[in-house]
Amino acid sequence: xxxxxxxxxxxxxxxxxxxxxxxxxxxxxxxxxxxxxxxxxxxxxxxxxxxxxxxxxxxxxxxxxxxxxxxxxxxxxxxxxxxxxxxxxxxxxxxxxxxxxxxxxxxxxxxxxxxxxxxxxxxxxxxxxxxxxxxxxxxxxxxxxxxxxxxxxxxxxxxxxxxxxxxxxxxxxxxxxxxxxxxxxxxxxxxxxxxxxxxxxxxxxxxxxxxxxxxxxxxxxxxxxxx
Amino acid sequence: xxxxxxxxxxxxxxxxxxxxxxxxxxxxxxxxxxxxxxxxxxxxxxxxxxxxxxxxxxxxxxxxxxxxxxxxxxxxxxxxxxxxxx
Numbered sequence: 430x431x432x433x434x435x436x437x438x439x440x441x442x443x444x445x446x447x448x449x450x451x452x453x454x455x456x457x458x459x460x461x462x463x464x465x466x467x468x469x470x471x472x473x474x475x476x477x478x479x480x481x482x483x484x485x486x487x488x489x490x491x492x493x494x495x496x497x498x499x500x501x502x503x504x505x506x507x508x509x510x511x512x513x514x515x516x517x518x519x520x521x522x523x524x525x526x527x528x529x530x531x532x533x534x535x536x537x538x539x540x541x542x543x544x545x546x547x548x549x550x551x552x553x554x555x556x557x558x559x560x561x562x563x564x565x566x567x568x569x570x571x572x573x574x575x576x577x578x579x580x581x582x583x584x585x586x587x588x589x590x591x592x593x594x595x596x597x598x599x600x601x602x603x604x605x606x607x608x609x610x611x612x613x614x615x616x617x618x619x620x621x622x623x624x625x626x627x628x629x630x631x632x633x634x635x636x637x638x639x640x641x642x643x644x645x646x647x648x649x650x651x652x653x654x655x656x
Numbered sequence: 657x658x659x660x661x662x663x664x665x666x667x668x669x670x671x672x673x674x675x676x677x678x679x680x681x682x683x684x685x686x687x688x689x690x691x692x693x694x695x696x697x698x699x700x701x702x703x704x705x706x707x708x709x710x711x712x713x714x715x716x717x718x719x720x721x722x723x724x725x726x727x728x729x730x731x732x733x734x735x736x737x738x739x740x741x742x
Contacts, residue, residue, distance in 0.1 A: 480709045543712070551708035559716040563724075641721065648728040 475614030475623040476548040484553065485626050489597065489608030492629075495555075496593065496636060503640040510647040521571040529571040536564035544634035548623045554633025561638035566645045573649070582643045589636035596625055596632070664704055670697040688726040695719035 466487065467479060474482040484492055520526070540560035547553030597608035608629075615622035674694030681687040695718030702711035 478709075552712050553709070556709075556712040556716050559721050563716075563720060566724075645724065645728070648725060648732070 471617055472614075474610055474626070475617055476626055477617055477622075478548055478550060478553075480551070481548045481553055481626060481630070482623070485548075485608075485629050486610050489629070492633065493593065493597070493608065496590065496633065499637065499640060500590065503644050506644050507647050510650070520573065526571045529567045533564055533567055536560060536567070540564055540634075540638070544630055545620070545627065547630040547634075548626045549620070554630040555637055557630075558634040558637025559641060561634065562641035562645065565638070565642045566649075569646060569649060579643060579646065582639045582646075586636055586639035586643070589632045589634075589639065593629060593632040593636070596629055660704070664701065667697050667700050667704070671701065684730055685727065688723055688730065691726075692719040692723035695722075 466483060470476065470479045470482040470486070474486040476482040476486065521529075540557045540563075542557075543552035543560060544554055544557030547557065596611070600609040600611055601607055603609075603611065610624040610626055612624040614624055621627070671694055674690050674697060677690040678687045678694060681690060695714055699711045699715040699719065702708070702714060
């Protein structure tokens, strides 16, 4: 009886979804805001990467919300996982250690490049931050007894988060809305352009990187030290 | 059919294959790797559909970071299970 009810519910739901999907105009955007932003963004925000213009310029508040969600998740994860003391794993093999030594600077450069060029090329603070977190985590994989300094990670995370909000508040002092891009737009496509967007993305990248790195460090820590 | 469409269809088949493998595999570690593969194929699809920003996020978070977190979580829970058995 219950199975039949579930089947009926599923059938009705899929029928509804199919009807809605059949009514959609594919490849024919019904919304005009996307086209409007594409036309206005290069002159209004000055970012060559229009996704960044939307993420930090037009929808900066959403990005702040995203950051706070990530912060809450990382805090809750850290709370569940406990302290980071007591790392006593075996060191990795020769290939792992050599590979990590080779990869670490490359990943550092790649992560910083993705963060700093977020307003020019695809990528930005979130993606670059994840690469940075992975880069700082790799040495721990090879040499588990050398712990990453957790105080510094917290300090970087807190400073970056405050910097993001401070940049948003600075716009208020100039009499504009919260998180409005500041400064001059500069030349479209230049590294120093689009006002305060690169600074905002640098803050996002450092915050995300520090947060995820500390989460990974906590995950890899030994249970004996925690309990 | 032009080669680009064929390639897209092949990669989409890869997504489906990875997802089914992730659900049906008995070994947890293999299932996590299959889920990472699904994310990687999805990232390639995003590049083909000219959404490189989303592709970078999917590749770095979906197939990189979450796979690592899953593997560590499996490692920790397994160790606790062993301790219970002892």
